[in-house]
Amino acid sequence: MSDSDNLFCDESFLREKVEATPAEASGKSNWKLMVVDDDEEVHRMTGAALRDFTFDGRGLDFIYASSAKEAKAALNNHPDTALIVLDVVMETEYAGLDVVKYIREVLNNKFMRIILRTGQPGMAPENDVIVNYDINDYKTKSELTIQRLYTSIVTCLRSYNDLVRLDDAYKKLKKEAEERILIEKQLAEKEYQAAIGMAITQIVHGAKNILNALKGGEYMINTALKKNDNELLLKGWDAAKTGISRMSALTRDLLDVSRFNQIEFKYGSLTTLAEEVIGMFQDTGDSPGVEVSGEIDKSIPPLLFDYEAIHTALMNLASNSIDACSGKQYTDPEKGRVIIRVHSDVESGFVNLDVEDNGHGMAEEDIEKIFVLFYSTKNAKGNGLGLPITKKIVEGHGGTLEVTSQKGRGTMFRIRLPLKRQ
Structure with missing residues (x-):
């Protein structure tokens, strides 16, 4: 008996399930399900068994591949594939496992759910595969009844849907946070520019007052020299010294503002x-x-x-x-x-x-x-x-x-x- 002969031995379950929950027009796109197997009969039977499948008001769009090479090409064309049912032994003994690595490591797709389905479990022991490969379920073709396949698919789609929603929420929050940071940065920049402008205004105002004092001292000194008035000369010199002292203090303090940024x-x-x-x-x-x-x-x-x-x-x-x-x-x-x-x-x-x-x-x-x-x-x-x-x-x-x-x-x-x- 071939693998396809004992595949889906319990068709009555799916038929009863589908008839109990007919597909509804939800306006949502179908789930993309990729079936990768070198046996075309597996493709036909999987599609037939699941043609009326619905979950969360959405049906299935089937994508088929018969080798690891075809699977990789199809994955590139359909990066939004929700679930892949993947045979292990195809053109090579570990072709399916190579596809798993391609999905997780090359495409860096952590959302897609992977069900490994093999007719030769000795080639890829379940314990080794579960531990060493990022898959979500492992079934032998002999044990994979319609009910088990249905259960696995629903579980994987629910998990995939949750991951996508979480990722969408994360991206939305990240975008909002970046926009808020940008707005706050722009506001801070405006406040900074305003503070700089005010600081410059205050510095210029202070320097202008000192300059006026120096000019007053200069005027008294020039007048005293013309009149040979020693008393006025001393007053002018005192005014000039005061202005010089105040300018020195202002310069020193302005330097201190920046000098002590690092302790x-x-x-x-x-x-x-x-x-x-x-x-x-x-x-x-x-x-x-x-x-x-x-x-x-x-x-x-x-x-x-x-x-x-x-x-x-x-x-x-x-x-x-x-x-x-x-x-x-x-x-x-x-x-x-x-x-x-x-x-x-x-x-x-x-x-x-x-x-x-x-x-x-x-x-x-x-x-x-x-x-x-x-x-x-x-x-x-x-x-x-x-x-x-x-x-x-x-x-x-x-x-x-x-x-x-x-x-x-x-x-x-x-x-x-x-x-x-x-």
């Missing part, structure tokens, strides 16, 4: 750094009328941090505190004081660098804005870059910058840095 961590001593900053203000006379002192816990061990960056941050805060004390009227024996403290908070795992003053203090509405680029409470004396730079440096260390202030009473800034860092 370089090295072991260093925060206590040494704080003592250095305190000494600079005590020794150089940069804080006239303001007493600068320190309260340093020298037991704090070396930490990983960027020495230059934290030095800049502490200098910015100390300079702001000294400016806040300058010009304030104190009642004797009180005077302007700035205290720099370094102390650890072991329980929270942070070390604190405090800069506290008894200067003018700030209103609540100013506290909310002081970390915004170019916002300054010092009017013409400030450029509004120091505190945003300081905040950027501290956050780059994984720390926080906190501020408390009372109008007329003074301000305290606190830098909190992690005691330990991986």
Whole structure:
């Protein structure tokens, strides 16, 4: 008896099934079923047995091939084939297995369901094939009744349909995500351009004010030289020096904005750094009328941090505190004081660098804005870059910058840095 003789020995099952569920016009395209076998009678009987098959309101479109070569050509022409019923032994002993590899590895088709059907199971043992090949079912022709074929096909089509739907949903979500990312990127680019434009406007405005001061100094110097007026000459020179100093500070701060994009961590001593900053203000006379002192816990061990960056941050805060004390009227024996403290908070795992003053203090509405680029409470004396730079440096260390202030009473800034860092 040939393979085709004992194929579909139970035709009554399919006939009863089809008659119970006639095909419906669903408007959907049929499932593509490829039958690959070198026995033409297998083609004929498979098509006859399944001619009225429906699943999910869709029938079958049959594609036939008699060899692995024909199957590969047909697969290229019909990449949307849902299911292939594939013989193993055709022009070679393992031709069918070669087609499996072609589907999965060359075409990279992971959706198509594959049922291996063989009349010579000894040539391709089931266990080896199931383990080593990406197939979905394995049947010998002697055991493949109509009911079993029907069950396998329905199972495979249901699986194929689920995979396609999931892939469609994934592609849709991916497309929506890409579109959203593009929109957000465009919005971010517009915001970035607007921020750059505003920054340039503020920089030009600040530079223009400084330039006007320099021009005023130049005018006084030229007038004094013509009149031989030494007093006016000194006033003009003082105005010019102020303008030069402000331009130097603006240039330095603008460079700091970009310089501290990358934090370089090295072991260093925060206590040494704080003592250095305190000494600079005590020794150089940069804080006239303001007493600068320190309260340093020298037991704090070396930490990983960027020495230059934290030095800049502490200098910015100390300079702001000294400016806040300058010009304030104190009642004797009180005077302007700035205290720099370094102390650890072991329980929270942070070390604190405090800069506290008894200067003018700030209103609540100013506290909310002081970390915004170019916002300054010092009017013409400030450029509004120091505190945003300081905040950027501290956050780059994984720390926080906190501020408390009372109008007329003074301000305290606190830098909190992690005691330990991986």
